[in-house]
Amino acid sequence: MVQITYRDALRQALIDAMQADETVVVIGEEVGRYGGAYGVTKDLIKTFGPERMIDTPISEPAIVGAAVGAAMTGLRPVAELMYVDFLGMTMDQLTNQAAKIRYMFGGQIGVPMVLRTQGGTGRSAGAQHSQSLEGWIMHMPGLRLAMPATAEDAYHLLRHALTMPDPVVFIEHKSLYTRKEEADLSAPKLPWGKAAVRREGKDLVIVTYSRQVHYALEAAEAMAKDGIEATVIDLRTLNPLDMDTVRTHVEKVGRCVVVSEGPLTAGVAAELSARITEECFDFLHEPVIRIAGEDIPISVSQALEAGSVPSPGLIGDTARRLVA
Amino acid sequence: MVQITYRDALRQALIDAMQADETVVVIGEEVGRYGGAYGVTKDLIKTFGPERMIDTPISEPAIVGAAVGAAMTGLRPVAELMYVDFLGMTMDQLTNQAAKIRYMFGGQIGVPMVLRTQGGTGRSAGAQHSQSLEGWIMHMPGLRLAMPATAEDAYHLLRHALTMPDPVVFIEHKSLYTRKEEADLSAPKLPWGKAAVRREGKDLVIVTYSRQVHYALEAAEAMAKDGIEATVIDLRTLNPLDMDTVRTHVEKVGRCVVVSEGPLTAGVAAELSARITEECFDFLHEPVIRIAGEDIPISVSQALEAGSVPSPGLIGDTARRLVA
Amino acid sequence: MTELRPDIRAAASAPGGNSGLLPLYRTMRRIRSFEERVGELFVRGLSAGSMLHLSIGEESAAAGVVKAMAPEDTFTTHHRGHGIFLARGADPARMMAEIAGKESGYCAGKGGSMHIADMALGHLGANAIVGGGIPAVVGAGLSAKRLKKDSVSVAFFGDGATGQGILYESMNMAALWDLPVLFVCINNQYGMGTRIDQATRNQAFDERARAFGLNGAMVDGDDVEEVAATAQELMDEARAGRPGFLAVSCYRFYGHARMDKSPYRAEDEEAEGRLRDPVLKARLRLIERGGAVEGQLDAMDAEIAAEMDATIDFAAASSAPPLSSMFRDVYAVGEPEPEPLRVRLNRILSKGAA
Amino acid sequence: MTELRPDIRAAASAPGGNSGLLPLYRTMRRIRSFEERVGELFVRGLSAGSMLHLSIGEESAAAGVVKAMAPEDTFTTHHRGHGIFLARGADPARMMAEIAGKESGYCAGKGGSMHIADMALGHLGANAIVGGGIPAVVGAGLSAKRLKKDSVSVAFFGDGATGQGILYESMNMAALWDLPVLFVCINNQYGMGTRIDQATRNQAFDERARAFGLNGAMVDGDDVEEVAATAQELMDEARAGRPGFLAVSCYRFYGHARMDKSPYRAEDEEAEGRLRDPVLKARLRLIERGGAVEGQLDAMDAEIAAEMDATIDFAAASSAPPLSSMFRDVYAVGEPEPEPLRVRLNRILSKGAA
Numbered sequence A, B: 001m002v003q004i005t006y007r008d009a010l011r012q013a014l015i016d017a018m019q020a021d022e023t024v025v026v027i028g029e030e031v032g033r034y035g036g037a038y039g040v041t042k043d044l045i046k047t048f049g050p051e052r053m054i055d056t057p058i059s060e061p062a063i064v065g066a067a068v069g070a071a072m073t074g075l076r077p078v079a080e081l082m083y084v085d086f087l088g089m090t091m092d093q094l095t096n097q098a099a100k101i102r103y104m105f106g107g108q109i110g111v112p113m114v115l116r117t118q119g120g121t122g123r124s125a126g127a128q129h130s131q132s133l134e135g136w137i138m139h140m141p142g143l144r145l146a147m148p149a150t151a152e153d154a155y156h157l158l159r160h161a162l163t164m165p166d167p168v169v170f171i172e173h174k175s176l177y178t179r180k181e182e183a184d185l186s187a188p189k190l191p192w193g194k195a196a197v198r199r200e201g202k203d204l205v206i207v208t209y210s211r212q213v214h215y216a217l218e219a220a221e222a223m224a225k226d227g228i229e230a231t232v233i234d235l236r237t238l239n240p241l242d243m244d245t246v247r248t249h250v251e252k253v254g255r256c257v258v259v260s261e262g263p264l265t266a267g268v269a270a271e272l273s274a275r276i277t278e279e280c281f282d283f284l285h286e287p288v289i290r291i292a293g294e295d296i297p298i299s300v301s302q303a304l305e306a307g308s309v310p311s312p313g314l315i316g317d318t319a320r321r322l323v324a
Numbered sequence C, D: 001m002t003e004l005r006p007d008i009r010a011a012a013s014a015p016g017g018n019s020g021l022l023p024l025y026r027t028m029r030r031i032r033s034f035e036e037r038v039g040e041l042f043v044r045g046l047s048a049g050s051m052l053h054l055s056i057g058e059e060s061a062a063a064g065v066v067k068a069m070a071p072e073d074t075f076t077t078h079h080r081g082h083g084i085f086l087a088r089g090a091d092p093a094r095m096m097a098e099i100a101g102k103e104s105g106y107c108a109g110k111g112g113s114m115h116i117a118d119m120a121l122g123h124l125g126a127n128a129i130v131g132g133g134i135p136a137v138v139g140a141g142l143s144a145k146r147l148k149k150d151s152v153s154v155a156f157f158g159d160g161a162t163g164q165g166i167l168y169e170s171m172n173m174a175a176l177w178d179l180p181v182l183f184v185c186i187n188n189q190y191g192m193g194t195r196i197d198q199a200t201r202n203q204a205f206d207e208r209a210r211a212f213g214l215n216g217a218m219v220d221g222d223d224v225e226e227v228a229a230t231a232q233e234l235m236d237e238a239r240a241g242r243p244g245f246l247a248v249s250c251y252r253f254y255g256h257a258r259m260d261k262s263p264y265r266a267e268d269e270e271a272e273g274r275l276r277d278p279v280l281k282a283r284l285r286l287i288e289r290g291g292a293v294e295g296q297l298d299a300m301d302a303e304i305a306a307e308m309d310a311t312i313d314f315a316a317a318s319s320a321p322p323l324s325s326m327f328r329d330v331y332a333v334g335e336p337e338p339e340p341l342r343v344r345l346n347r348i349l350s351k352g353a354a
């Protein structure tokens, strides 16, 4: 066990993966000399050199496209998008190329690349640097998707991603980087697609991922003081989705809240709600309730920014009303 | 009333809008001299000239970006993407610019543009030319979204879109262009955001849009022979969503199937299911059931292509089991 | 088009030509002073976030190019756009308030430093997406042509944006359609920590412009008069339907944003780079030419400093936007606003309870 | 690099140089014959859809450039890529089967004409997205460098792709990183109905290449030997880490895809354009040089025709992929497959019933 930040856990995962596998290269803006906009790749260029820590021009479409080509020809690239908000210009390479190549080519070859990026609110970074766009990715067949909430998961999921045969989108949360936690980096390889039950309770289940896991836990602790006990499930990966774990717990207690930082409409929360309802309907005392980002852009004003996404308070209030 | 194809209704809408409003221009690949890949803008260049029917290089990102700038400076552009599959490279201009400009700039100005495109299966066009990507758009605040199923709606919704103050994504279905129908093009302006109840029945509600409306009606007619009566709701627009109409009908019968051609996971069907469940839970005898595209790419093989998306048969089978 | 038109060059360097240089100096001085105050706003914890990009060292590009713009012209900028907007006549107090995320700012506190815009001055918006604002000028050019406005639209962006394909798509369209458009690349040698030679093999950006069929020029940003003269010529050309591209070479004096201390560049390099100071050079030239005695300039500087100091006070005194404003401006006034989640949850949960 | 290296030029035009031209002719003839059969497949209603893009008129680009490629080289193509893959040694029967959407095709009937690929021959894939396959060669170039393979990666695309910004992003990267990469633009004068002068102001694409720091050349596709020689030189350069760009000028003989009758171009123009026939010109030159008598060529042509006829029979006799194969290959073998919707619905609905 070590005390480590989310950022350093990611960094360690890259170091260990690059040491274990010579074909791993990192390619993106400011990943080398600068050490990454959020410091995740700090000093890696000293160990691995500019041939493996490849600083690029500001060309997101071609960064992703080059990673596709590299992955098809023997490298295992980690392409980095500095902000998930830049996905918009890369969706063609990501979804029309990376995600479909194995299929279109009849299974001849895969695209074992990882697209590392970060999203979410918390830094007054404005409408174009604060989004949560995992909903777009989850919607696209062919892309695996991980969104770790803890340092330990950040480490193990990234290590795992770097052994997978298909493209993985790996979305970190910008507000978690400095979060420090106990973590076991030597634990056996975390199974991909397995949710973590962070807390168990008899009254309701909160299903969420990434930063909202911590918000949900905070809400749950507060409720516990009033005798309301919530189960908190951290999905860890959104493709695949661990419905077995979710179903087991929802069927036990019959009440469920799903939480996502992305916009409410047609996002991850919608999928969770629909799927849980379809699969657990006879066990539900109340409808599955979605808590998610407002269907609005994010403001630079701190108050408005914080107000646009779920908070421990909103999760708690909603959960209390649901079990009332 | 006229007999008119979906394609010609769209064409007529463009003609009438361009005649009514001098600022309307069409900008896209092959929209002028060629007359549109699917013939929607055929010969419009003869009437309106190349200054208003602007043929572009193959530069989708800049086409959408130019439309944004044009819309901010006095024109009302109709940007055309030949296939919705090309959205991937334009999502930055569409969602980071067009959709957010009014908000980021504190309401100073809007982006009254229409992005016309077409999607869906039915022409053995393969994985990169057959997608249904409306889920991405529906997820993004700031973008209106229309997906007409009939010639009459195609006409009126496009006319309406060309009077709206905010960006509209207008997605046609490639398999509907040659469909001929009775249509009243002189009817008063169709309210934006109002669903159409295409059929009423006591047993279940089928909520859908675009081509799947016709598949749902086909399934409903077949079921009617066996005494099962379905309501079929054609949403017409996905932003906004006419939940009032949906709620009224679902609450009446307590059973609901939602149908979308896009991939199942985290798509439009998920949103419909989640929203209906949240709002009508106490009235539901059964969970809302989603029928949608498989979570796989589309094959060029006709059999596989048709098998990857909902069909009248699948809708009927599912509906029958739900009411059984 | 590489040679400067003789009449413009003559006018620029005429003795007593200080009537032109003095206002350019004043503009640049105001930009410098303002940006220093932005730094202060951050240090005082009053800014909305730390993504504040100062244009210190780049003042000549803003002052020189904007001088060549007419009132009806429009423009977009990149994330480092304070100076350009100030040169265009922005109210620095409302700018500072926006940078602080306050209601009295240009965008009611929703946009911030990277999204300042003002339709009244033809500012179609700053952009936090590198290259994101470029194609809009193609659209504005189309508008100008079709609506018979005599206006040029100018895209300002950094050297980093030369990595973005959308720039070339836009340049190609502008040339193809003979649009009144000017592309202005402020080459401050860096995109974050990446020096321009680490981002491209050939820095002669004017060659790219000509390869796409545009006028192309490169100019040294040390000399604001040179910038202004070249910009004027390209603007005149653009107004006549011959679009152009101008690269202004300069040096980014400080870090990329407020948190960046530029550890990736040597102190020597920085020291030398900061000698490329267009504000100081203009000042020395004014004194040299005798068009303005040092005392006058000192007085002007002091007046500007006072004006800029006041912007911080204004921003500090302004209030944050009310929470309810969050749901406004997603769509036009009169269109249905998004239903706030709390309202929605209340509706759903009270129904369940009923 | 604009002048052809003398040694290569000499070799190409040496008397008795037919030892080089004959195989080029054969390759081109095979392409022509195959494409004619693709047209027939469509007319007979056996093709998967109508999005079939014939490369008739463009055979020299395929034959000439591929001749310069080594076995370990890789490449991507655009949607009009049949000829390139044939030149590379593809089995035309498996190609035709793929175009018919059959299980025996290169991609098991999932890809079709626009998505043929074959890792065995280094074909990283055709693409239905204009420009979509271009950046992959940058990645392949990175692999070659890092894994110390002596291979070049070649991107083939049409003139229309010069409108796509990702091309310039890719070119910039290739030059910046000294990658073994060659960009080959097959300029058949049209992108669908848009003539190249309607898509750009400056057709001297080699200028763009040089502006980004690459070798650049333009060559007339009428002359396959000239194409081969220029390609060879650029490939040698690329292999040495100096990436290049080659534009091959030719004429698209027929419509864009099978449904397009090219109403947008004059018959005169088409008639003249079709005189730019690299296959015919090579044939005449062979006869002129005396390296192959006409009868031999006729026999070769007949043999090719028979081989290509058989591809249609093969495609027709092959079976469609089984429905169950739909869920395969979304992810790697051994990874969980997506749950078919019918299975899912069955699971949900029988639970409800229970």
Ligand SMILES: Cc1ncc(C[n+]2csc(CCOP(=O)(O)OP(=O)(O)O)c2C)c(N)n1
Binding pocket: A029, A058, A060, A082, A086, C053, C078, C079, C080, C128, C129, C130, C131, C157, C158, C159, C160, C161, C162, C188, C190, C191, C192, C252, C256
């Ligand atoms: C599309 C995109 N990619 C990356 C970034 C992150 N980023 C912000 S500014 C910047 C450097 C831009 O350099 P340049 O264009 O030269 O402008 P400068 O900051 O030097 O003024 C980068 C990489 C971004 N905002 N947008």
Ligand SMILES: Cc1ncc(C[n+]2csc(CCOP(=O)(O)OP(=O)(O)O)c2C)c(N)n1
Binding pocket: B029, B058, B060, B082, B086, D053, D078, D079, D080, D128, D129, D130, D131, D157, D158, D159, D160, D161, D162, D188, D190, D191, D192, D252, D256
């Ligand atoms: C991104 C994208 N935009 C548009 C299209 C539609 N389209 C297919 S081929 C084509 C023309 C391409 O022209 P060119 O690149 O010259 O290739 P050619 O067809 O002449 O071989 C167009 C516009 C597409 N497939 N992909």
Ligand SMILES: [Mg+2]
Binding pocket: C158, C159, C160, C186, C187, C188, C189, C190, C191, C192
């Ligand atoms: Mg810069």
Ligand SMILES: [Mg+2]
Binding pocket: D158, D159, D160, D186, D187, D188, D189, D190, D191, D192
């Ligand atoms: Mg072409």
